[in-house]
Amino acid sequence: MSGYDLKKEEEVKEFVENLGIEYRFGCYKEKKPEVCHLLGDYLEAIKKDFEKAATVFKSNCLDYNYGKSCLKYGNYKLIGKGSNKSDPAEALKYFEKGCENNDPTSCLHAGLLLTAISPDESVIRDVPKGYNYLKKACDNRENMACHYLSGMYLTGVPKNPKEYNPHKPEKNKNIDFLIKPDLKQAFSFALKGCELGHIYACANIGIIGGSGFDEPGLFENPVERVVSTPFGNPSDVLLEGVIKGVPCVILARHGRKHQFQPSDVNYRANIWALKEVGCTHVLATTATGSLHEDYQPGSLVVVDDFIDRTWGRKCTFYDRTEGGPKGVCHLPMSPAFCEVARNALSTAARARNYPCHHKGTIVTIQGPRFSSRAESLMHRQWGGHLVNMTTVPEVVLAKEAGLSYAAVALVTDYDCWRDNEKSVCVSDVLEAFAKNVKKAADVIVDAIQILAASTDHPYLTAHKELVTSAIMLKE
Numbered sequence: 001m002s003g004y005d006l007k008k009e010e011e012v013k014e015f016v017e018n019l020g021i022e023y024r025f026g027c028y029k030e031k032k033p034e035v036c037h038l039l040g041d042y043l044e045a046i047k048k049d050f051e052k053a054a055t056v057f058k059s060n061c062l063d064y065n066y067g068k069s070c071l072k073y074g075n076y077k078l079i080g081k082g083s084n085k086s087d088p089a090e091a092l093k094y095f096e097k098g099c100e101n102n103d104p105t106s107c108l109h110a111g112l113l114l115t116a117i118s119p120d121e122s123v124i125r126d127v128p129k130g131y132n133y134l135k136k137a138c139d140n141r142e143n144m145a146c147h148y149l150s151g152m153y154l155t156g157v158p159k160n161p162k163e164y165n166p167h168k169p170e171k172n173k174n175i176d177f178l179i180k181p182d183l184k185q186a187f188s189f190a191l192k193g194c195e196l197g198h199i200y201a202c203a204n205i206g207i208i209g210g211s212g213f214d215e216p217g218l219f220e221n222p223v224e225r226v227v228s229t230p231f232g233n234p235s236d237v238l239l240e241g242v243i244k245g246v247p248c249v250i251l252a253r254h255g256r257k258h259q260f261q262p263s264d265v266n267y268r269a270n271i272w273a274l275k276e277v278g279c280t281h282v283l284a285t286t287a288t289g290s291l292h293e294d295y296q297p298g299s300l301v302v303v304d305d306f307i308d309r310t311w312g313r314k315c316t317f318y319d320r321t322e323g324g325p326k327g328v329c330h331l332p333m334s335p336a337f338c339e340v341a342r343n344a345l346s347t348a349a350r351a352r353n354y355p356c357h358h359k360g361t362i363v364t365i366q367g368p369r370f371s372s373r374a375e376s377l378m379h380r381q382w383g384g385h386l387v388n389m390t391t392v393p394e395v396v397l398a399k400e401a402g403l404s405y406a407a408v409a410l411v412t413d414y415d416c417w418r419d420n421e422k423s424v425c426v427s428d429v430l431e432a433f434a435k436n437v438k439k440a441a442d443v444i445v446d447a448i449q450i451l452a453a454s455t456d457h458p459y460l461t462a463h464k465e466l467v468t469s470a471i472m473l474k475e
């Protein structure tokens, strides 16, 4: 190849023709199946002769048992390429043969065809058989199959799909399932898909919406999931959906009707529930007061540290609750937030040119009352930039759960430390939040894309390992 000067058109033509001759020779004379497959690709991509390509793929599959060619021919049959007629049943035969010949993508396609509901019933649904193909594909490192299996366990596979209501899982309790919902299996397949590099299997992003973000409407058709945990019930149902292709789960921190005040929020159940449905990341919003002149109302802050002024809140999972984890957990709290998730939020805010501070210490007070002036002045002296009522223990529990957690704060007021200025009240907070809610929503949606597109996941493992290393357990 190095002898060719590909810039010259004639030489390019000659090169391409010779390539065809080489492939024909290797396939028909030397009878090398891998070269026959290349010949099929050549006829398809260079010559655009789909009929001939189909013939080559078909015979290479049948005569030489070459799995990848079975996959190709199966795909041709599925979409009617090279013959003008789609034939899913015939496609399935070739996917099955490809799978027998150890081509994991053929197993995936066979599994998908058998488990899907075919509109014209050309392929008879056979979920157990399809499941086995998907399992074989996943076992053979086909990450999409692992991701798909995870989805099957997440929702369950109903015997009669017509009885199934995708938007109200609690209505599906009494129907027959071919595969019962099983969150543990769902999680383990998602993890495998993630380890094999399927980005959407890795990122399952929880969004905790705070005040003013109780019902952010980020999904078109959310699925409501009721989850209970060893620590009690979360603030509301989890809303599952997809944001620009990324699986996400939204939870209203105070409940969708804002029925729980900050110290009554069951933070443990909220975080546990998100973890239970497979979230790897949690991005949270919070409405905050400013303790610093430069942190102006209307701006965003990607918080990087906290001061805890709460009391009596349950702030560990490791308290011997039945069904909870065992041992005593002394978790390092610096850095408190996940740097990767923080970076994603910051990058998103920068890209949109939104006013944003990329660092800030938040003082979380007990509430529900706001601070007194003396307290507010003290929080300033302590080095706080912001004040709210919810970041602790949420961030702590997310860290204990091994999740990647970051919060985007929206500054709504100057609390009550400024001279000659009226102190904060709820209506000011909500009005300021409503005015700027689009900024928070845009930043969250964009950060989700950034996190999902990253293929570098060691930080997710590091979060888990940190927890493991922090547990003292004496038998």
Ligand SMILES: CSC[C@H]1O[C@H](OP(=O)(O)O)[C@H](O)[C@@H]1O
Pocket (backbone or CB within 6 Å): 209, 210, 211, 212, 253, 254, 262, 285, 286, 287, 288, 367, 388, 389, 390, 391, 426, 429, 430
């Ligand atoms: C509505 S005023 C005080 C309230 O607002 C903030 O809520 P969140 O953090 O959930 O956005 C603040 O923390 C207080 O809970």
Ligand SMILES: Nc1ncnc2[nH]cnc12
Pocket (backbone or CB within 6 Å): 287, 288, 289, 290, 365, 370, 371, 387, 388, 389, 412, 413, 414, 415, 416, 424, 429
């Ligand atoms: N000033 C403030 N204090 C506590 N929480 C808040 N949330 C919004 N503004 C706040």
